[in-house]
Amino acid sequence: VSRAPHRFFDERVSGERVSDELPPVLEPVRADLERVGAAYARLLSEVSHRTGEVVQPAALFTGKRLRPALTCLAARFGERGVTEPVAQVAAIVEMIHTATLVHDDVLDGAEVRRKVATLNSRWGNDLAVLAGDVLFAKAYLAAARLEDRFASRYLAEVVGEVLEGEIHQDLVSRNPDLGEAEYRAIVRGKTAALYEAALVVGSRYGGAPEALGRTLGRYGHHVGMAFQIVDDRLDVTGDEATVGKTLGRDLSEGKTTLPLILWLQARPAAERAEARALLEAAWDDEERARLLARRLAADGALRAADAVALSEIEHAVVCLEALPAGPDRTLLHRIAHYVVARVR
Ligand code: FPP
Ligand code: MG
Secondary structure (H helix, E strand, O other): OOOOOOOOOOOOEOOEOOOOOOOHHHHHHHHHHHHHHHHHHHHHHOOOHHHHHHHHHHHHOOOOOHHHHHHHHHHOOOOOOOOHHHHHHHHHHHHHHHHHHHHHHHHHOOOEEOOEEOHHHHHOHHHHHHHHHHHHHHHHHHHHOOOOOHHHHHHHHHHHHHHHHHHHHHHOOOOOOOOHHHHHHHHHHHHHHHHHHHHHHHHHHHOOOHHHHHHHHHHHHHHHHHHHHHHHHHHHHOOHHHHOOOOOHHHHOOOOOHHHHHHHHHOOHHHHHHHHHHHHHHOOOHHHHHHHHHHHHHOOHHHHHHHHHHHHHHHHHHHHOOOOOOHHHHHHHHHHHHHHHOOO
């Protein structure tokens, strides 16, 4: 079997330009991220040539590299710092994340991800699901090869939590009565759990004390919550070219996200029935969906959702107070604010 090397961060794949733009806030971890990129490329290079052809475009999903950056930063709080196992575990978390996105794009029928065509739009749903599974399998194999079983056990649990979040989301689709608490439980599973994990594994393999790892994990949880709240808000109003993925699908998929929840809650009693009717109409009618999106903006529901995201960031920042001061802590602080700056 030929084992063609696949490239991750900075090469052309299938003739397409891979964006190597690192968000400026992550510049101080560039060297660490290059090690993670090399570890990721090695994982992908173990895929056979024919399978690689299908999976390879996922390597184009370079994204913002927030999770690997957080893993490396967490490791810097340990006595070992960013060693090879840390680079590997960061690559493993990123690969799991990419696998969930490959599957998510199938479920959502999305055409664009991280500014490139999704695997489902290139190969169809059947191959895209299998390609996502290949990424999962590679990630688990790499975790099993680490020096201990921590990542294997812990990441298996986390993936279970991600799936619970996704299943929960599906079970409550087209439910106008979904409340904020249930929405938060979904977001915790589908997004915040893996953010938390990125920091927990980084601190563990960097050799940080367990208590520090838990604090870093809580910071990651809050950053992840804020990230998804912002993501859901951008789905309503974001510009696809800037955000780099298919947007505006949440409404037609019947996802009751935070702006909607807050908007429905804030309607005066006399307007409730009309508001609900508009939402129900928006599930199947693009014109009504556009009208609803305008209402969410005009009635302050987007701003209200942004405020919730900001309060998550404030919680994240409070966690940082328990960490030793220094440039790494400052950077975690900046990253937390960067996550919510996307809406501005
Ligand atoms: C993005 O949500 C999706 C996730 C955060 C997780 C998706 C996870 C799965 C589909 C489960 C995958 C399988 C396993 C085995 C874990 P979104 O659609 O709200 O965001 P988007 O706008 O980026 O698509
Ligand atoms: Mg999606």
